[in-house]
Amino acid sequence: RRLLEEDGRIHLCIACRNVQKSEATRNLILAAHPAAQVSTVEVDLGNLAAVLRVARELRCRFQRLDFVYLNAGIMPNPHVNFKALWHGLLTGKLLHMLTTAEGVMTQTDRLNGDGLQEVFATNLFGHFILVRQLESLLCGNEKPSRLIWTSSSNARESAFSLSDYQHAKGQESYSSSKYATDLTSVVLNRKFNEQGLYSSVVCPGLVMSNMTYGILPVFLWKLLMPIMWLIRFFAKTYTLTPYNGAEAHVWLFKQKPEYLDALVKYHSCTSGLGKNYVEPRRMDVDEETAEEFYQKLLELEKQTLERYSDLLD
Numbered sequence: 001r002r003l004l005e006e007d008g009r010i011h012l013c014i015a016c017r018n019v020q021k022s023e024a025t026r027n028l029i030l031a032a033h034p035a036a037q038v039s040t041v042e043v044d045l046g047n048l049a050a051v052l053r054v055a056r057e058l059r060c061r062f063q064r065l066d067f068v069y070l071n072a073g074i075m076p077n078p079h080v081n082f083k084a085l086w087h088g089l090l091t092g093k094l095l096h097m098l099t100t101a102e103g104v105m106t107q108t109d110r111l112n113g114d115g116l117q118e119v120f121a122t123n124l125f126g127h128f129i130l131v132r133q134l135e136s137l138l139c140g141n142e143k144p145s146r147l148i149w150t151s152s153s154n155a156r157e158s159a160f161s162l163s164d165y166q167h168a169k170g171q172e173s174y175s176s177s178k179y180a181t182d183l184t185s186v187v188l189n190r191k192f193n194e195q196g197l198y199s200s201v202v203c204p205g206l207v208m209s210n211m212t213y214g215i216l217p218v219f220l221w222k223l224l225m226p227i228m229w230l231i232r233f234f235a236k237t238y239t240l241t242p243y244n245g246a247e248a249h250v251w252l253f254k255q256k257p258e259y260l261d262a263l264v265k266y267h268s269c270t271s272g273l274g275k276n277y278v279e280p281r282r283m284d285v286d287e288e289t290a291e292e293f294y295q296k297l298l299e300l301e302k303q304t305l306e307r308y309s310d311l312l313d
């Protein structure tokens with residue numbers, strides 16, 4: 001909806017795994033923008049066959065894509081370590097913990113139907129395969145095309161390891177998948193800028209959504225709301241609503257990609273008085289690690305394409 005407010009002429013295609021939800025979203029958007037062009041497409045990003053199928057469908061439907069928002073993400077079985085928060089209070093690290101959740105959250109991951117770690121597959125690899133399969137719609141256009149990944153301030157190098165890039169062994173699969181997203185975006189820029197494709201990563205800040213409602217119950221978040229409004233005076237990434245959280249996504253929509261820094265993450269922020277703005281912050285990524293990781297993604301992509309060769313053109 002915010003993108004249509006910026007430019008009512010765009011054709012918006014909503015990719016969703018749940019057909020009812022995408023239709024309901026389409027109807028909501030059309031209620032606010034009756035003349036808008038809004039279509040939907042079904043895809044489960046945690047299922048590689050479905051990703052290859054949807055890429056084929058998109059290649060048939062569109063000649064080019066100007067923006068691809070890679071937003072789907074999961075955090076299964078989250079666990080909050082309240083003791084760590086208490087320790088953070090005593091050691092002066094509380095604010096950092098409240099904005100990055102460093103040392104505060106763990107998750108339990110599992111294998112998906114493709115034999116991949118579910119969080120890695122959904123948060124990164126499904127999107128990666130989609131982007132690679134859409135290369136013909138994204139590269140070599142008159143105007144540059146853009147990828148905008150929803151990463152997180154929870155992305156952390158120490159949670160990621162090249163030897164276990166799917167994070168099968170640890171308990172911070174979410175943090176690892178978001179760090180892997182940051183690495184991937186950096187390399188995509190290096191490989192594809194010359195062909196007119198630019199990639200950026202954003203963090204929406206702490207937003208009340210189904211993801212956070214899976215961490216603490218809704219009623220508790222509602223009770224905590226006055227405290228979070230107060231925290232916002234010190235932690236500007238407490239955007240709290242999806243509208244505020246989308247600030248960086250919308251801001252990037254209006255920027256010339258040639259002027260953006262590939263090593264920066266764009267954070268949606270909201271001031272204590274409720275004003276939205278975007279803060280660019282340098283990412284803690286090692287470019288050599290990023291390149292090595294990219295090669296591993298390409299290897300996994302090769303295996304995927306061999307396995308599903310019947311779904312390729």
Ligand SMILES: NC(=O)C1=CN([C@@H]2O[C@H](COP(=O)(O)OP(=O)(O)OC[C@H]3O[C@@H](n4cnc5c(N)ncnc54)[C@H](OP(=O)(O)O)[C@@H]3O)[C@@H](O)[C@H]2O)C=CC1
Pocket residue numbers: 016017018021043044045046047071072073074122150151152153203204205206207208209210211212
């Ligand atoms: N909420 C927060 O505080 C923060 C969120 N983020 C990131 O923002 C993004 C959006 O999350 P948020 O809105 O908070 O959480 P939600 O759980 O509300 O939204 C996640 C979205 O991803 C979709 N999704 C999940 N798995 C798949 C899949 N396999 N295939 C297709 N779609 C899928 C969900 O679809 P469905 O509705 O069908 O479940 C849903 O629309 C995520 O990448 C998250 O990591 C980053 C920083 C902070």
Ligand SMILES: CC(C)CCC[C@@H](C)[C@H]1CC[C@H]2C3=CC[C@H]4[C@H](C)C(=O)CC[C@]4(C)[C@H]3CC[C@]12C
Pocket residue numbers: 080097098099100101104105151152153154205206212215216224227228
């Ligand atoms: C007074 C309240 C704010 C106490 C709530 C405690 C915890 C449940 C939350 C404190 C910090 C939160 C988070 C921080 C970073 C988010 C990150 C950017 C993200 O991508 C997903 C959600 C977060 C991990 C979020 C989750 C809840 C907290 C740990």
